[in-house]
Amino acid sequence: MKTPLIDIRRLTRDYAGGGLFARPSLTRALDDLTMTVEAGTIHGIVGESGCGKSTLARILMALDRPTSGDVILDGASLFDLSPKELMRKRRDFQMVFQDPFGSLDPRQRVARIVAEPLHVLDEKPSRAARRERVMAMLEAVGLNAAQAERYPHEFSGGQRQRIAIARALITEPKLVVADEAVSALDLSVQAQVLNLITRLKRERGVTFLFITHNLAVVDAVADQVGVMYRGRLVESGPARAVFERPLHPYTRVLADAEPSVTKFGRPPARPAPPAAALAAPLTHGPPGQGCAFLPRCPLAGPRCAAEAPVLRQVLPGRQTACHHAEQMLCAPA
Amino acid sequence: MSAAPLLSVENLDIAMRLPDGGRLPIVKDFSLTLQAGDTLGIVGESGSGKSLLSLAVMGLLPPAAIASGRILLEGRDLMALDDDGMSRVRGRRIGMIFQEPMTALNPAMTVGDQIAEGLVRHEKLSWKAAREAAVDLLDRVRIPDPRARAKAYPHQMSGGQRQRVGIAIAVAMRPALMIADEPTTALDVTVQAEVLEILDDLCAREGMALMLISHDLGVIARMCARTLVLYAGRRMEEGDTRGVLTEPLNPYTRGLLRAVPRRRVDGAPLDTIPGTVPGFARLPEGCVFSDRCGDVVAACRAGEPAWTQPRPNRGVRCIRAQQEMPA
Amino acid sequence: MTAPASSTPLPTARRKSPGLRLATRPNLVIGGALVAFLLGIALVSLVWTPLPPTKMQIALKLKAPLEKGLFGTDHLGRDVASMLMAGAWNSLSIAVSAVALGAAVGTALGVTVAAKRGLFEAVAMRANDVIFAFPPILSAMMLGALMGTGRGTAIIAIATFMVPVFARVTAGAASQVWARDFILAARSAGKGVTRITIEHVLPNIANQIIVQVAIQLGLAILTEAGLSFLGLGMAPPAPTWGRMLADSQTYLGTAPWLALMPGLAIALTVFGFNMLGDGLRDLLDPREKGRT
Numbered sequence: 001m002k003t004p005l006i007d008i009r010r011l012t013r014d015y016a017g018g019g020l021f022a023r024p025s026l027t028r029a030l031d032d033l034t035m036t037v038e039a040g041t042i043h044g045i046v047g048e049s050g051c052g053k054s055t056l057a058r059i060l061m062a063l064d065r066p067t068s069g070d071v072i073l074d075g076a077s078l079f080d081l082s083p084k085e086l087m088r089k090r091r092d093f094q095m096v097f098q099d100p101f102g103s104l105d106p107r108q109r110v111a112r113i114v115a116e117p118l119h120v121l122d123e124k125p126s127r128a129a130r131r132e133r134v135m136a137m138l139e140a141v142g143l144n145a146a147q148a149e150r151y152p153h154e155f156s157g158g159q160r161q162r163i164a165i166a167r168a169l170i171t172e173p174k175l176v177v178a179d180e181a182v183s184a185l186d187l188s189v190q191a192q193v194l195n196l197i198t199r200l201k202r203e204r205g206v207t208f209l210f211i212t213h214n215l216a217v218v219d220a221v222a223d224q225v226g227v228m229y230r231g232r233l234v235e236s237g238p239a240r241a242v243f244e245r246p247l248h249p250y251t252r253v254l255a256d257a258e259p260s261v262t263k264f265g266r267p268p269a270r271p272a273p274p275a276a277a278l279a280a281p282l283t284h285g286p287p288g289q290g291c292a293f294l295p296r297c298p299l300a301g302p303r304c305a306a307e308a309p310v311l312r313q314v315l316p317g318r319q320t321a322c323h324h325a326e327q328m329l330c331a332p333a
Numbered sequence: 334m335s336a337a338p339l340l341s342v343e344n345l346d347i348a349m350r351l352p353d354g355g356r357l358p359i360v361k362d363f364s365l366t367l368q369a370g371d372t373l374g375i376v377g378e379s380g381s382g383k384s385l386l387s388l389a390v391m392g393l394l395p396p397a398a399i400a401s402g403r404i405l406l407e408g409r410d411l412m413a414l415d416d417d418g419m420s421r422v423r424g425r426r427i428g429m430i431f432q433e434p435m436t437a438l439n440p441a442m443t444v445g446d447q448i449a450e451g452l453v454r455h456e457k458l459s460w461k462a463a464r465e466a467a468v469d470l471l472d473r474v475r476i477p478d479p480r481a482r483a484k485a486y487p488h489q490m491s492g493g494q495r496q497r498v499g500i501a502i503a504v505a506m507r508p509a510l511m512i513a514d515e516p517t518t519a520l521d522v523t524v525q526a527e528v529l530e531i532l533d534d535l536c537a538r539e540g541m542a543l544m545l546i547s548h549d550l551g552v553i554a555r556m557c558a559r560t561l562v563l564y565a566g567r568r569m570e571e572g573d574t575r576g577v578l579t580e581p582l583n584p585y586t587r588g589l590l591r592a593v594p595r596r597r598v599d600g601a602p603l604d605t606i607p608g609t610v611p612g613f614a615r616l617p618e619g620c621v622f623s624d625r626c627g628d629v630v631a632a633c634r635a636g637e638p639a640w641t642q643p644r645p646n647r648g649v650r651c652i653r654a655q656q657e658m659p660a
Numbered sequence: 661m662t663a664p665a666s667s668t669p670l671p672t673a674r675r676k677s678p679g680l681r682l683a684t685r686p687n688l689v690i691g692g693a694l695v696a697f698l699l700g701i702a703l704v705s706l707v708w709t710p711l712p713p714t715k716m717q718i719a720l721k722l723k724a725p726l727e728k729g730l731f732g733t734d735h736l737g738r739d740v741a742s743m744l745m746a747g748a749w750n751s752l753s754i755a756v757s758a759v760a761l762g763a764a765v766g767t768a769l770g771v772t773v774a775a776k777r778g779l780f781e782a783v784a785m786r787a788n789d790v791i792f793a794f795p796p797i798l799s800a801m802m803l804g805a806l807m808g809t810g811r812g813t814a815i816i817a818i819a820t821f822m823v824p825v826f827a828r829v830t831a832g833a834a835s836q837v838w839a840r841d842f843i844l845a846a847r848s849a850g851k852g853v854t855r856i857t858i859e860h861v862l863p864n865i866a867n868q869i870i871v872q873v874a875i876q877l878g879l880a881i882l883t884e885a886g887l888s889f890l891g892l893g894m895a896p897p898a899p900t901w902g903r904m905l906a907d908s909q910t911y912l913g914t915a916p917w918l919a920l921m922p923g924l925a926i927a928l929t930v931f932g933f934n935m936l937g938d939g940l941r942d943l944l945d946p947r948e949k950g951r952t
């Protein structure tokens with residue numbers, strides 16, 4: 001097996017909560033998260049809001065540091081780098097943000113916005129060379145050179161997201177982290193941007209970490225997918241297989257809850273968590289005790305309250321953190 | 334039951350007054366009827382005029398808007414009502430749920446009191462009785478431990494819980510018509526599913542009519558018996574939801590459905606609608622969709638196609654749909 | 661916090677020619693005209709006044725307007741119109757220097773606070789409050805005791821109380837800019853705090869600073885008048901509007917124009933700057949700007 005582009009090792013991030021009047025508390029945004037992303041793939045991350053997706057993105061972009069754990073990018077630990085080395089490394093990873101209206105400086109022209117990441121290059125390109133690269137990049141994302149001198153407010157949401165993607169790609173990074181990059185877009189524009197991302201992967205070999213709460217979007221573009229719940233990775237595997245036959249009850253809950261143009265009317269009632277499992281005292285004690293999904297899980301049994309499930313391989317290439325994953329295998333799809 | 338439909342909108346036009354004195358037409362030739370218990374979904378992309386429509390029915394259009402046409406609720410012309418009359422209709426006969434529950438709630442008042450407030454004002458309940466009713470309503474929208482949560486402030490609740498409070502406020506007066514403008518867009522899929530189920534139950538149990546506005550075709554499929562597709566302020570297509578979503582008559586509806594993200598087995602790109610929604614000041618001549626439509630013919634640019642009803646309970650605005658439909 | 665973003669460019673009909681913009685903005689037109697007029701007068705006074713403003717002609721003292729000169733003469737027979745013109749220069753030059761100084765220091769402080777947060781923010785803002793609690797007159801008296809009265813004292817005294825105003829406005833505006841995603845994008849491009857402040861934060865808060873400058877100029881004129889009224893401004897015989905007011909007190913009954921003229925000049929100037937500030941605020945409002 002070749003070495004992965006990103007190797008995320010036991011990443012944990014705690015945020016100190018509480019405040020002046022509330023008792024101090026810790027929010028564990030990421031909880032012992034381990035995963036790898038292969039070069040040249042689109043790797044989807046799905047999960048509910050607050051499950052730690054953006055925290056993961058920020059740490060991968062070295063905008064935030066983990067409480068513990070490590071990220072190995074292309075063979076080097078991201079957090080052992082000196083500021084200077086980190087600066088140089090930044091050309092290899094870039095980010096596209098959720099809100100295409102907030103992520104572009106309204107006071108700068110498109111050409112300048114797109115050129116922004118270039119300043120980390122060792123050899124700063126000349127004015128002319130910079131301009132050439134910007135134009136080539138704009139064309140690659142389907143905008144034209146004449147638009148380079150315009151301001152962001154003159155563009156629609158989809159066009160702005162293309163500008164943001166052009167900015168992320170200008171240093172020819174190996175990795176682009178896209179945090180909810182199409183969530184704010186209308187359907188007809190969303191498909192245009194998704195096609196662009198697929199094309200960039202195919203033609204330029206860019207690796208995408210594609211974060212979203214929308215399963216259909218991940219299903220449409222991702223090769224691999226990781227499902228997060230409360231800061232943990234609960235399932236991972238090839239996107240198609242995961243959505244066709246989930247191995248974690250939470251993935252199933254997510255898939256069932258997602259509305260679709262082919263599902264009319266009220267969905268069939270979902271099985272409720274068994275009363276016996278819920279009756280077990282739900283200690284929100286130190287993380288690591290019991291399964292975090294227990295209160296919502298229809299498959300829960302006594303073991304789930306006592307012991308936190310760890311990620312394990314259930315089928316070739318398929319991992320899940322659930323004691324009863326084998327039951328999911330027999331359950332009707 | 335009287336013969337008049339619950340809500341009927343006839344030939345509604347909405348234009349915006351521009352600062353330089355001009356007028357910019359937004360919504361044009363809009364009509365619909367809604368019977369008690371009906372569920373109607375209105376879909377459209379951002380800026381297509383969905384929110385303006387709901388505001389028009391609520392009598393809450395911004396001052397810059399000029400509306401013409403008729404909006405009849407239970408036979409009464411809402412556009413002829415004065416402010417007092419309209420505010421009696423709002424809340425009592427029409428309830429509204431907003432997209433962002435946080436901005437629609439008063440941050441300085443407990444959620445229980447916010448629900449009770451309307452009951453005190455409109456139903457003349459005592460505060461004590463109204464607070465009791467509020468606890469009951471919180472229970473009905475499935476807030477756990479409603480008695481304790483009634484004393485909570487909005488910021489102490491999650492987005493999904495706030496939206497449930499919004500629903501509780503709207504249903505407190507048992508309105509005949511509920512307008513929900515993107516009620517779940519700010520919520521997660523699992524929370525969205527719960528909120529939709531609550532809304533569904535309430536409509537079924539109370540016989541409320543629902544006008545649900547969304548850009549999510551899946552949400553409409555889940556909730557609504559009928560669907561109306563809006564593009565650039567025009568209704569493009571209307572009919573039973575299954576019919577509209579499985580046999581669309583208008584090319585725009587077809588394009589929207591094809592753009593729904595799904596796995597492509599052959600690795601081919603997703604279908605898209607080329608171009609972007611034009612601004613209202615530069616709509617194309619003739620059919621407003623003609624600059625992006627794959628089926629466009631010369632006649633489309635000659636004049637705006639009229640609203641036609643090729644079948645009972647089915648309406649469409651498209652020249653080609655008219656020609657191809659057997660009469 | 662983000663509202664659902666509309667992906668439709670707003671109607672083009674909103675874009676108006678600059679001319680049309682002006683016509684629909686009386687504040688800007690009136691304020692701009694007044695300020696331009698005063699500025700013109702002040703500049704002209706440097707090379708020409710009807711009579712030398714300090715020339716005394718005791719024989720012609722306390723003449724009514726038009727009887728001698730356009731606005732009459734004062735108790736020492738000096739030409740009021742000439743004094744007003746020279747006073748315009750003195751007032752405006754002090755106000756402009758003070759506001760420039762205050763805006764520069766205050767803005768630097770404000771953007772630093774927004775970038776640093778934490779302890780620095782707490783200390784700086786507390787210090788701000790303390791300075792703000794002193795009326796400018798008081799600080800001018802203290803400064804005057806230290807370094808003597810004069811142009812420099814007036815400028816520093818006024819600037820001192822401008823600093824907290826600008827610090828607060830820019831810190832608030834800059835914090836909002838810092839919370840935007842494009843700052844995160846700049847950080848992930850590896851840019852440092854100083855660079856982000858110069859390239860992204862300052863251009864995005866420039867509007868608010870400009871508006872504040874116009875409003876504070878009005879206030880500075882008023883304060884300068886107050887200082888020289890109390891004898892804390894420029895040393896005599898240099899004419900200032902404030903001293904003209906002070907000198908006129910004794911003659912309120914017999915020569916009311918002596919108080920009226922500088923009073924009017926001050927009021928008009930303050931009014932002009934405030935109108936200009938309001939007008940600029942409308943003109944530069946991002947909600948207007950963002951529209952195509």
Ligand SMILES: Nc1ncnc2c1ncn2[C@@H]1O[C@H](COP(=O)(O)OP(=O)(O)OP(=O)(O)O)[C@@H](O)[C@H]1O
Pocket residue numbers: 349359377378379380381382383384385386395397548613664665666667668670671
């Ligand atoms: N107060 C206003 N002044 C001027 N134009 C307005 C105003 N309110 C809405 N518009 C315009 O009317 C059109 C329709 O707006 P509306 O809010 O109804 O869209 P929508 O379909 O609800 O979109 P979204 O999905 O983004 O909420 C837009 O072009 C908008 O710019």
Ligand SMILES: Nc1ncnc2c1ncn2[C@@H]1O[C@H](COP(=O)(O)OP(=O)(O)O)[C@@H](O)[C@H]1O
Pocket residue numbers: 015016017027028029047048049050051052053054055056
């Ligand atoms: N700066 C912060 N301070 C405190 N808590 C935070 C901060 N950022 C995120 N969190 C908390 O961490 C958890 C994960 O947040 P986030 O990664 O933003 O979730 P997602 O992107 O999946 O919606 C949430 O509970 C959130 O409240």
Ligand code: SF4
Pocket residue numbers: 248249250291292293294297298299300301304309321322323324325
């Ligand atoms: S470990 Fe138990 S509670 Fe957790 S998801 Fe699996 S079956 Fe459910």
Ligand code: SF4
Pocket residue numbers: 583584585620621622623624626627628629630633638650651652653654
């Ligand atoms: S009228 Fe013509 S342009 Fe309009 S939707 Fe029909 S085919 Fe397309």
Ligand SMILES: [Mg+2]
Pocket residue numbers: 050053054
């Ligand atoms: Mg997030």
Ligand SMILES: [Mg+2]
Pocket residue numbers: 383384514
């Ligand atoms: Mg809307």
